[in-house]
Amino acid sequence: MSNRFARAGALVVATGTALLLSSGVASAHVTAKIIGEAAEQGAYSKITFRVPNERDDSGTVKLEIKLPADAPMSSVRPKPMPGWTAQVTMATLDEPIESHGAEITEAASSVTWTANQGTRIAPGEFGEFELAVGPLPEVEELVIPAIQTYESNEVVAWDQVPGDDGEEPESPAPVIELAPASEDDAHGGAAPAANETDGEESDDTAAAEDASDSTARWLGGAGLVVGALGLGFGAGAMMRARRAGQQ
Structure with a gap:
């Protein structure tokens, strides 16, 4: 049985080598x-x-x-x-x-x-x-x-x-x-530059940017308020702890 497996393995190796050599030549x-x-x-x-x-x-x-x-x-x-x-x-x-x-x-x-x-x-x-x-x-x-x-x-x-x-x-x-030319062939026309868009699109873009900017400012202000409150609560807690220790 082992001899049979050995012969089969040798045949597989020989076949693979032949395929590699032939593909390399081709x-x-x-x-x-x-x-x-x-x-x-x-x-x-x-x-x-x-x-x-x-x-x-x-x-x-x-x-x-x-x-x-x-x-x-x-x-x-x-x-x-x-x-x-x-x-x-x-x-x-x-x-x-x-x-x-x-x-x-x-x-x-x-x-x-x-x-x-x-x-x-x-x-x-x-x-x-x-x-x-x-x-x-x-x-x-x-x-x-x-x-x-x-x-x-x-x-x-x-x-x-x-x-x-x-x-x-x-x-x-x-x-x-x-391949045949695709319908949306990129060579048929270039994408418009940022300053070449129509007025409506520019207005929409500006409005979106303003809204985004306002939201960012609101979130920033809210963060400052929350931070200030946190500092106030922390300072109050420290003062109460000191008073309790003195008593």
């Missing part, structure tokens, strides 16, 4: 995510590209991402990253797009981060590269191919799109799923 590629907020069509957001180093003897020194020409975004701005130089390449659009009432005839087609002298993503490490983009296009999925270059001059293209069966390809491209 996930060791360039990915793109919008972290901490909803990825909605028409919104402005930040895309984070995570770049793991898959080589034991060479560091990553360059990352290039390809933005889809059929889903352009009028604003693409890389976040400064110490030790790296970012370059945005623009391209003329086949069909102009409109953004904030203006016609846009060109948009970013690619962004390239190049490591400065002495900088790299070392073996066993990963780097994160960020873009502020928008408005996000009206598509369900935003496919952004990435090209990773090692200091050995090896180039790895992460540009394969998942098939209809949903199975992940060998070199998958980063993909971001976009």
